[in-house]
Amino acid sequence: MKNVRKDFPILERKINGRRLVYLDNAATSQKPKQVLEAIAGYYSNHNANIHRGLHLLSEEATAMYEESRKKIAGFIGANCPEELIFTKGATESLNMVATTWGAANLKKGDTILLGDFEHHSNMVPWLEIAEKTGAEIEYLESDENGEIHLEEVEKKMTGRVKLISLTHASNVLGTIVPIKEICGLATEKGILVSVDGAQAAPHLEINMADLGCDFYSFSAHKMLGPMGVGALWVKREILERLNPYEFGGGMIDEVSYQKATYAAIPARFEAGTPNVAGTVGFAAAADYLEKIGMDDIRQHEIGLNKYLSEKIKEIDGLKVVGPKEPEKRTGLASFSIAGIHAHDVASVLNDYGIAVRAGHHCVMPYHAKIGLTGTTRASFYLYNTEEEIDRLVEGIKKAVEILS
């Protein structure tokens, strides 16, 4: 892990005269030069629109696009590449689940179960579809340690529940949700499970066959890949019965003036020119992560969590939200400091070259539930170091000094 920093040119940047400490990885990760070179390589040597070009560049672009699909499907342990649809990111993937599966399968009297700390992108699409179909939304309550327990899931899994949509890892608390166990309970009752994997796919080894869920959404840009590309994985037998999400070129079988029939999966869900370069970068990112090893990345992040937990004990009034145990969290810590606004903490940290995020992190209802308007979040990735955490802690102390 020590040698990875040299692959990330941006980490050399100076901010306000100091070397950048980038701790906003839960918002987006930085990109290694291997990913940047893969994208530049595609545009420099192969760029063409895919499918039916009948010229060499188009054949190459098509092959690269489908190779990327194979790579990403393999990275998440999918049974076959056709189960993986490229989207513009986890938000679009989650919207796709709600508007295709949701619109076709929900009716008045049905219930959708969500976690109480979902990101708005796994909540608002369901609020919208519930409004349209008359279905209801219920929430799984997390405990004071920021965990969702199986007893709570079992209790709320009534006969009316048609689908559970849950984050795999919370973007505020870092909580890793026991998706595999929840899927076990849901399958017994014929309830489908949709997972928001945006914060899990970058940090945990994930395997679709092992997890047992039905839908899995994630973004490339949080896992070393480029912005504007992501994926939705859907269990084959469900995907084959789903209606298309968008309509246009690339997704049809046959079109007459009166009628259109649609292509087989996955093309049926990919209308229009896709972000081919993005998927090539996505695949390069998956290659990079595999080379380092997801298990090593996880251990590295647990180590940073533990180190930070010890260090911030020195700061009066600082409280980390979410699981107290560092190993129950992905590599992040969101915290509040009594009497000091999260934005001010983040601004002072920026003066010292440290990038963190502050606010409600697109999870307003949960912040309201725990009585905070916002938190400051430091989120780690494979290139972060203990020295950077020392600088973070030093910066927080400075912020407390200035603002109180």
Add this chain to the structure above:
Amino acid sequence: MQDLYREEFMEIFRHPQNKGNLENPSAFAHKKNPMCGDSLVLRLKISGGIIEDAKFESEACAVSVISSSILTDYLIGKSVDEAKKINKDRLLEMIGLNLTTSRVSCATLVLYALEEALKNYEKESE
């Protein structure tokens, strides 16, 4: 942003002017900043077209508090018509902070509360 946490601004932040409640206000607005969830209540006492008193209550960051303190201070004694003329650029000039794009909305929360409060006031006076 470097100058934001300068001592003179921090002094305003720690001891802001016109923070608190105002009984029986003539105009009132409650504004939220969706970007950060901050919330601010502005209350005005208006008599004969003149703003006699202005008070704010907020759960907000230093930029918002400083901006609210400076704006309410300015408003007291001004006419409603003068108050209506204050726009974003005028406010930013008034507070004199060097703000980054994402912090401008912290400063303007109180301004949008003022605009809404005056609109409410005029609607009620009609």
